[in-house]
Amino acid sequence: MSVVDEVKQRLDIADVVSDYVALKKSGRNFRALCPFHTEKTPSFFVFPERQSWHCFGSCSTGGDIFSFVMKKEGIDFGQALRLLAERAGVTLVAKEKERTEERQFERLYQANEAAAQYYHHLLLNAKAAEIARSHLEKRGISQEAIDSFQLGFSLDSWDALGQHLLSRGYKEEELVAAGLVREKEGGKGYDLFRNRLMFPIRNEQGRVIGFGARALDDSTPKYINSPQTAIFDKSGTLYGIDLARGAIREQGLAIIVEGYMDVIVAHQYGMANVVASMGTSLTQKQVGLIKRLTPNLALALDADAAGDAATLRGLEIARQAFSARTDVKDRTWMRGPSSLKGNLKVILMPQGKDPDEVIRESVESWRSLVEGASPLMDYLFKAVTSKLDLSKEEDRAAAAEQLLPLISEIDDGVERELYLRKLAALVGVDEKTLAGKAARLRPTEREKQRGAVALTPAQPLRHHLEEYCLCLLLQHPELKEEGMELLPEYFEGTESRELFLAWRSRSDVDMLRHSLDVNLHHHLDSLLNRALPPASAKELETALVDCRRRLEEQRLRRLKALEEVLISEAESQGDQEEVQALLQKALAPSAQLRNLFLTGKPERKGAQQ
Numbered sequence: 288m289s290v291v292d293e294v295k296q297r298l299d300i301a302d303v304v305s306d307y308v309a310l311k312k313s314g315r316n317f318r319a320l321c322p323f324h325t326e327k328t329p330s331f332f333v334f335p336e337r338q339s340w341h342c343f344g345s346c347s348t349g350g351d352i353f354s355f356v357m358k359k360e361g362i363d364f365g366q367a368l369r370l371l372a373e374r375a376g377v378t379l380v381a382k383e384k385e386r387t388e389e390r391q392f393e394r395l396y397q398a399n400e401a402a403a404q405y406y407h408h409l410l411l412n413a414k415a416a417e418i419a420r421s422h423l424e425k426r427g428i429s430q431e432a433i434d435s436f437q438l439g440f441s442l443d444s445w446d447a448l449g450q451h452l453l454s455r456g457y458k459e460e461e462l463v464a465a466g467l468v469r470e471k472e473g474g475k476g477y478d479l480f481r482n483r484l485m486f487p488i489r490n491e492q493g494r495v496i497g498f499g500a501r502a503l504d505d506s507t508p509k510y511i512n513s514p515q516t517a518i519f520d521k522s523g524t525l526y527g528i529d530l531a532r533g534a535i536r537e538q539g540l541a542i543i544v545e546g547y548m549d550v551i552v553a554h555q556y557g558m559a560n561v562v563a564s565m566g567t568s569l570t571q572k573q574v575g576l577i578k579r580l581t582p583n584l585a586l587a588l589d590a591d592a593a594g595d596a597a598t599l600r601g602l603e604i605a606r607q608a609f610s611a612r613t614d615v616k617d618r619t620w621m622r623g624p625s626s627l628k629g630n631l632k633v634i635l636m637p638q639g640k641d642p643d644e645v646i647r648e649s650v651e652s653w654r655s656l657v658e659g660a661s662p663l664m665d666y667l668f669k670a671v672t673s674k675l676d677l678s679k680e681e682d683r684a685a686a687a688e689q690l691l692p693l694i695s696e697i698d699d700g701v702e703r704e705l706y707l708r709k710l711a712a713l714v715g716v717d718e719k720t721l722a723g724k725a726a727r728l729r730p731t732e733r734e735k736q737r738g739a740v741a742l743t744p745a746q747p748l749r750h751h752l753e754e755y756c757l758c759l760l761l762q763h764p765e766l767k768e769e770g771m772e773l774l775p776e777y778f779e780g781t782e783s784r785e786l787f788l789a790w791r792s793r794s795d796v797d798m799l800r801h802s803l804d805v806n807l808h809h810h811l812d813s814l815l816n817r818a819l820p821p822a823s824a825k826e827l828e829t830a831l832v833d834c835r836r837r838l839e840e841q842r843l844r845r846l847k848a849l850e851e852v853l854i855s856e857a858e859s860q861g862d863q864e865e866v867q868a869l870l871q872k873a874l875a876p877s878a879q880l881r882n883l884f885l886t887g888k889p890e891r892k893g894a895q896q
């Protein structure tokens with residue numbers, strides 16, 4: 288539970304409001320002269336059951352306990368939260384700790400960025416870096432690529448980087464936490480990277496989070512990485528993602544290769560939709576990064592590694608993550624584009640060649656390899672059978688045992704049948720028998736749902752439409768103009784409304800975060816990290832327009848419900864005049880609702896009151 292929820296749960300809105308306004312009981316609700324405008328007959332109401340307030344007079348606004356205190360005291364959300372939290376006896380200490388933690392993360396980013404600049408400067412200028420420069424020249428890396436990937440060189444020294452960063456005001460423990468300096472028991476720390484070609488690894492936002500480093504002599508291992516730190520998790524990162532995301536979205540295809548050089552050369556030759564898994568077998572987090580950008584993923588695989596246990600494991604993770612739908616849990620989450628299923632292919636490299644070699648030799652042959660990528664299932668057939676001798680009975684059984692579960696999970700009936708036939712021919716078993724077995728292996732709808740839900744982080748069910756809408760706005764800055772048409776009143780959740788208000792004045796995520804109260808960072812991050820199904824620019828726009836229509840509908844229904852409460856109260860007290868006056872007002876949201884259904888468009892801002 289967030290602190291906002293906790294405060295709301297502990298405080299009663301009527302209690303808090305009555306500190307400022309003389310409330311009079313009116314049925315189950317309270318009534319008062321509006322504290323926000325001058326009036327003679329009270330039209331300001333507090334609804335304890337909904338924990339909300341509303342002025343039916345000329346303000347025509349309402350909200351929750353937070354918006355009331357903010358408005359009445361003229362303070363911002365953070366101040367209101369502190370005030371109400373104190374009153375509710377909710378402690379914000381843990382959140383203050385979070386703020387400190389965030390400041391520490393920022394130091395780690397900065398230290399890594401300073402190191403990247405230092406290494407880059409050395410590569411370009413240091414005499415000792417001659418070996419690195421000639422290595423890059425031999426591999427045909429252009430100056431432009433060196434600059435855009437900010438390649439660098441670490442000196443053959445135990446403390447060159449450490450000294451440099453200490454002189455820039457960093458503390459030794461910060462450098463250790465950033466993974467740049469390694470702690471020595473009882474002694475001074477030493478530089479982790481020495482005499483190596485340096486590849487800064489950046490996150491999606493382009494911040495340096497760690498390094499890959501290649502030995503330039505015969506030191507082993509040839510490649511080392513930054514250790515896992517608070518900001519660096521190798522298994523959740525793809526090298527080059529910051530530079531590739533635009534191209535991936537535009538081309539509707541992401542290609543995952545293995546090495547740093549493969550990415551750099553691909554980008555240099557104009558193929559910017561390429562990223563690297565950095566040698567590990569593909570993880571779910573990595574696939575998740577891609578899934579947000581496109582439903583189409585191709586994996587470039589080494590011919591020698593075909594059928595390797597690690598390769599197959601990576602493919603299995605990619606297959607599962609890619610075939611899961613994102614909307615199973617909540618059908619209203621997104622219509623249309625969510626039904627797009629992942630399309631996973633394998634690009635098999637020629638024997639003994641890396642993508643960077645293929646590309647440098649001939650861009651055309653790389654292109655035709657990409658075009659000729661085989662569907663994952665075809666590749667798996669080859670990979671599984673390449674290790675078997677199908678003239679032997681037990682090997683045929685092994686092939687069926689490995690391939691049948693995979694085939695049974697294909698959702699498309701026609702496609703499933705096609706592969707069943709292929710397998711039947713391969714292992715010499717009757718197709719019907721295999722189909723029966725496959726049917727028993729097929730996951731039930733319930734199991735499928737369970738699987739899909741596990742992929743997406745837990746989402747609070749309430750206000751899902753508001754949160755979905757914010758996800759769209761936060762993850763797709765190009766929707767800014769359309770998003771400005773939304774009203775703050777659409778957001779009933781306190782945290783979402785605050786986020787929306789902040790987003791309206793600055794949509795850049797980093798600046799947005801700085802402007803937000805620290806207690807809202809968690810909400811911001813959860814929305815930023817929520818996986819949206821890939822969608823084209825047009826589909827996104829349609830999704831937002833649809834969202835706006837439904838939010839307007841919700842707003843009007845809320846309003847109507849409040850007025851109905853009032854009407855039934857006035858009726859029960861036999862106050863006919865009052866009922867008439869309220870009915871007059873209640874007609875407004877009804878008329879607007881009718882209009883919304885007829886035109887499918889909310890009325891313009893300002894026109895609704």
Ligand SMILES: [Zn+2]
Nearest residue numbers: 321324342346
């Ligand atoms: Zn008012």
